[in-house]
Amino acid sequence: MYQSKWRIFTNHAILILGALFMIMPVWIAFSSSSYTPEYIFQNGLQFWPGAHFFDNYGAILFDPSATKGRVTALEMLFNSMVLGLGFAIGKVIISMMAAYAIVYFRFKLAVPIFWVIFSTLLLPLEVRIVPSYEVVAGLGLLNTYTGLILPLIASATGTFFFRQFYRSVPDELLEAARLDGAGPIRFFIDILVPLSVTMIAAIFIIMFVVGWNQYLWPLLMTTDDQLYTIVIGIKQVYNSLYEGGQIPQFPKAFALTIMATIPPVLVVVVFQRMFVKGLVETEK
Amino acid sequence: MKRVQFEHSAVPYLFVAPQILIISIFFLWPAAQALYQSFLLEDAFGMSSQFVWFRNFEDVLSSSSWSRSAIFTVVFSVLVSVLSIAISLFLAVRADEVIRGAKSYKTLLMWGYAIAPPVAGLLGNMLFNPLMGDLYFAFNSFGFEFNHIENANDAAFVVILIAVWKQVSVNFIFFLSGLQGIPKSVQEAATLDCKSPERRFWTITFPLLAPTTFFLLVINLTYAFFETFGIIDVSTKGAPGGSTATLVYKVYVDGFLGADMGGSAAQSVLLMIMVSILTVFQFRFIERKVHY
Numbered sequence: 001m002y003q004s005k006w007r008i009f010t011n012h013a014i015l016i017l018g019a020l021f022m023i024m025p026v027w028i029a030f031s032s033s034s035y036t037p038e039y040i041f042q043n044g045l046q047f048w049p050g051a052h053f054f055d056n057y058g059a060i061l062f063d064p065s066a067t068k069g070r071v072t073a074l075e076m077l078f079n080s081m082v083l084g085l086g087f088a089i090g091k092v093i094i095s096m097m098a099a100y101a102i103v104y105f106r107f108k109l110a111v112p113i114f115w116v117i118f119s120t121l122l123l124p125l126e127v128r129i130v131p132s133y134e135v136v137a138g139l140g141l142l143n144t145y146t147g148l149i150l151p152l153i154a155s156a157t158g159t160f161f162f163r164q165f166y167r168s169v170p171d172e173l174l175e176a177a178r179l180d181g182a183g184p185i186r187f188f189i190d191i192l193v194p195l196s197v198t199m200i201a202a203i204f205i206i207m208f209v210v211g212w213n214q215y216l217w218p219l220l221m222t223t224d225d226q227l228y229t230i231v232i233g234i235k236q237v238y239n240s241l242y243e244g245g246q247i248p249q250f251p252k253a254f255a256l257t258i259m260a261t262i263p264p265v266l267v268v269v270v271f272q273r274m275f276v277k278g279l280v281e282t283e284k
Numbered sequence: 285m286k287r288v289q290f291e292h293s294a295v296p297y298l299f300v301a302p303q304i305l306i307i308s309i310f311f312l313w314p315a316a317q318a319l320y321q322s323f324l325l326e327d328a329f330g331m332s333s334q335f336v337w338f339r340n341f342e343d344v345l346s347s348s349s350w351s352r353s354a355i356f357t358v359v360f361s362v363l364v365s366v367l368s369i370a371i372s373l374f375l376a377v378r379a380d381e382v383i384r385g386a387k388s389y390k391t392l393l394m395w396g397y398a399i400a401p402p403v404a405g406l407l408g409n410m411l412f413n414p415l416m417g418d419l420y421f422a423f424n425s426f427g428f429e430f431n432h433i434e435n436a437n438d439a440a441f442v443v444i445l446i447a448v449w450k451q452v453s454v455n456f457i458f459f460l461s462g463l464q465g466i467p468k469s470v471q472e473a474a475t476l477d478c479k480s481p482e483r484r485f486w487t488i489t490f491p492l493l494a495p496t497t498f499f500l501l502v503i504n505l506t507y508a509f510f511e512t513f514g515i516i517d518v519s520t521k522g523a524p525g526g527s528t529a530t531l532v533y534k535v536y537v538d539g540f541l542g543a544d545m546g547g548s549a550a551q552s553v554l555l556m557i558m559v560s561i562l563t564v565f566q567f568r569f570i571e572r573k574v575h576y
Binding site for chain 2: 012014021040044095097105109116120122124129130133150159188216234253254276279
């Protein structure tokens with residue numbers, strides 16, 4: 001296709017500016033995380049990395065006092081991992097099963113059940129946050145992984161993704177399977193699940209990132225810092241920055257921010273093709 | 285639906301059971317409670333409550349802080365959606381044209397999807413920190429007298445900038461795949477017919493992207509309504525004086541920090557109604573698109 005020299009030049013200039021716009025804030029946080037608090041306090045944010053990278057990251061990873069609590073960043077990363085994986089696994093399994101029942105079976109309560117599932121899309125957790133908290137507290141699930149993960153799974157986005165996908169699977173498959181004498185459970189495990197592998201992977205990646213990045217719900221749920229996820233941990237560290245008349249520990253707060261960002265970004269970049277396919281095809 | 289289906293009495297119930305169980309406990313029950321609480325008035329100590337019909341709703345709708353928050357939410361959502369859609373469409377068009385380095389540009393522009401809203405808020409907080417924020421200094425050195433801690437408009441600017449920054453990647457991914465879905469033959473015919481890339485964009489590309497744009501508008505409005513909670517909570521916290529508190533943030537502040545359960549529940553119910561309208565709208569549109 002014809003492109004003028006000027007157009008090619010501006011294309012690159014605009015894209016480079018766009019990339020810088022995205023990267024700059026994270027780069028500055030990264031650079032500034034490798035200085036002493038005194039240096040940052042006196043000289044402001046830094047553009048190039050300094051000499052204290054290993055001191056700062058080592059301290060917050062292994063020393064609980066650096067994160068102003070009883071947990072280290074390593075434990076917070078572990079909690080985030082549990083939340084991300086638990087959320088993704090739970091969501092994929094539950095919604096695959098529910099979508100299977102809705103698409104492949106004729107049963108009495110199919111219509112009301114479909115509407116109950118649909119209604120969860122209307123009301124995100126954010127709008128029913130206070131009563132949800134009370135229910136979870138009533139069940140004695142505050143400060144547990146179960147209480148952290150299950151309410152987040154209650155929204156049915158995944159079910160709709162799989163419903164859409166199953167509907168695109170040719171009917172002939174089911175006819176053939178039935179001729180061969182396969183029952184519903186056999187058909188699901190031996191044919192449908194293996195057929196959905198790419199779909200499962202794509203949804204799993206998206207859900208892992210969504211789970212890792214949860215904020216409001218973990219913030220309310222976890223009063224015990226043993227269960228802090230890294231996203232919650234950063235907020236606590238930022239909140240305590242100006243306490244006690246000491247020099248604010250900005251570099252450590254930045255280091256924590258960087259560590260919260262790296263895992264989901266890596267997942268998205270490494271599995272980019274699958275992730276983009278999943279995002280674009282399921283949300284439509 | 286499928287032409288062929290299983291006819292089996294127990295199996296389908298077995299398969300939907302986990303989902304229905306979780307939805308009943310963690311969705312239907314709390315949603316019903318929100319509805320019930322919105323009709324109750326608790327006394328100052330939370331010891332007793334009485335049924336007051338629609339008084340909580342009247343109080344909420346007539347309070348100036350709620351209507352101010354509602355106006356901010358609408359302005360905020362529209363600005364965030366329009367700005368982030370415009371920026372990412374602009375970038376996606378260029379990224380679609382470029383040949384050398386196309387893959388690297390794509391990666392460099394889409395990774396931001398993985399950033400958590402509160403992390404975006406903290407980065408903004410850092411850049412606008414009066415002690416050391418580069419952007420804070422930059423704006424002031426141009427003589428803007430920028431002060432987001434006291435000035436409501438400046439604070440709104442900060443929150444909008446962070447929210448747009450966070451959302452550009454998602455829109456970019458959708459626009460780029462939309463652009464790459466336009467058949468090559470159409471693009472080549474368009475190139476033959478008009479040389480100017482700008483005219484080509486407005487007469488051919490943009491109309492073809494209209495469904496994507498509309499879909500993204502709904503997605504972005506939902507994002508601005510709900511997911512910006514994390515951004516606001518770590519950047520301005522609704523300050524100064526609640527001028528940057530969205531409706532969702534206000535539900536949290538009134539319900540959890542202010543312990544006004546009835547009022548907060550009434551606000552939740554009002555929000556539910558708004559979201560329901562938005563979602564039904566979105567679904568009607570999507571169903572229509574499926575028929576194409």
